Amino acid sequence: MSSIVQNPCVGRAPAARMPKSVTRESSGTSRSSSISSDSSGSGGNIRSLLSMSESVHANLSSFFPEQALEKEETRQRSHQLEEIKRLKEVHAAAQLKNLEDFLKINRISLRDSLAHTTGMIYRNLGKSGLRVSCVGLGTWVTFGGQITDDVAEEMTTLAYESGINLFDTSEVYNCGRYAEMERGLSRKHIIEGLRASLDRLQLEYVDVVFANRPDPYTPIEETVRAMTYVINRGMALYWGTSRWNSMEIMEAYSVARQFNQIPPICEQAEYHMFQREKVEVQLPQLYHKIGIGAMTWSPLACGIISGKYRSGIPPSARASLKGYEWIKDKIMSEEGHREQLKLRELETFAQRLQCTLPQLAIAWCLRNDKVNSVLLGASRPAQLVENIRAIQVLPKITMSIAAEIDCILKNKPHCKKGSRFSKEH
Structure with a gap:
């Protein structure tokens, strides 16, 4: 989904490349890639990460079920084709058996x-x-x-x-x-x-x-x-x-x-x-x-x-x-x-x-x-x-x-x- 793709924290390397302090941008929103050890503002950082995690999980849940559904439909179609093929083989074998019985008689x-x-x-x-x-x-x-x-x-x-x-x-x-x-x-x-x-x-x-x-x-x-x-x-x-x-x-x-x-x-x-x-x-x-x-x-x-x-x-x-x-x-x-x-x-x-x-x-x-x-x-x-x-x-x-x-x-x-x-x- 677009929200996941556009979030700069998703897919980034952990704290080694990012400062541990919270940076304030002019927009007033908090952007962080790690949890600071500083006690001041730690609750806000945790809430921010929890909120982001919930958003990611919510969007992932709406994406992966569609892929799973497609895989399930493909699997069912393959199973149906195999079943039809099996039934045809059984029918052909039955016809051959009937023909053999007739020819034998x-x-x-x-x-x-x-x-x-x-x-x-x-x-x-x-x-x-x-x-x-x-x-x-x-x-x-x-x-x-x-x-x-x-x-x-x-x-x-x-x-x-x-x-x-x-x-x-x-x-x-x-x-x-x-x-x-x-x-x-x-x-x-x-x-x-x-x-x-x-x-x-x-x-x-x-x-x-x-x-x-x-x-x-x-x-x-x-x-x-x-x-x-x-x-x-x-x-x-x-x-x-x-x-x-x-x-x-x-x-x-x-x-x-x-x-x-x-x-x-x-x-x-x-x-x-x-x-x-x-x-x-x-x-x-x-x-x-x-x-x-x-x-x-x-x-x-x-x-x-x-x-x-x-x-x-x-x-x-x-x-x-x-x-x-x-x-x-x-x-x-x-x-x-x-x-x-x-x-x-x-x-x-x-x-x-x-x-x-x-x-x-x-x-x-x-x-x-x-x-x-x-x-x-x-x-x-x-x-x-x-x-x-x-x-x-x-x-x-x-x-x-x-x-x-x-x-x-x-x-x-x-x-x-x-x-x-x-x-x-």
Whole structure:
């Protein structure tokens, strides 16, 4: 405080440097740095020193508590930070223990856990801000039919632990994260169907709801308005199309813009080595024009590209299931035989890259940067693990490798000049 700093007696050396007599100044105040032995005026000197001491102690008491308070607050903050750090470590240890228990129950090694080895890639879905894993888990055919509920749960957990955040399902499937409309695209069917799906999924909303196949009996405007309604009501965040052609997607977009509604953000399309036209020619043009993304399915052509049909049709294969006779017919056709010959060359090619044929096929799909996500199907956990590891093959698909694959396939599509959706140069 200023009174302490300005007092000339504070901080001075004792009596050796100061006279022992009391000096009277013109102001009449006593100033002394020692106690005189002279009896005359000794009481006054003592009172003066006592008064000065009380003043010093009073001012010191007002200064040091503030410093002590600051030190105490600093100490408490440090203690709180240490406690927060300790709690985080405890929480992380508990999570690790839960993960280890889960992996042990499911006979998965933590060291080999796919979360550490897949190197999952995330891409925006179209020009939206929604980030999705480059591979998703599809549940068509397998879930609710071909595999048991226990296997389905195991594969769903395995996919999630691997970094997959996209799960595709439908009204005809049993579980998943995304929902599609299968009973037409009228306002009634969209709203009722989505509500029923949310009840079965035990969710408040889905991220994306898909309009599966165009409905010739419902105007596109009604479908667009219904999709906008379910989004505005919080039942879904986005909507997309599935198996729509370019003209239908463009019409939906135009209707949405005309009536201030919400347009679709992506199209679900079949894409594999033997089906390329739509994804490689049409959808990129729609992406540049209106921001439509591509979520593709069947990268192994319903199992044909896996190579399991090279010696016939196994009894447990999808082509032998009731209702999928069309796959068997396709395999046994003349075109199917030509595809099998190409697959033999591709299998040799995959060996050069030190990967399996399915991994090569999935990585080939992912090398297309306009493909936001590839939906994988699997009937066994080991099969799902193999397919997910196709992400590690992706860096090996260089331009020269892709050109060699095109030479084997001999089916690279080219944009037709004069087409309404041809790319402008």
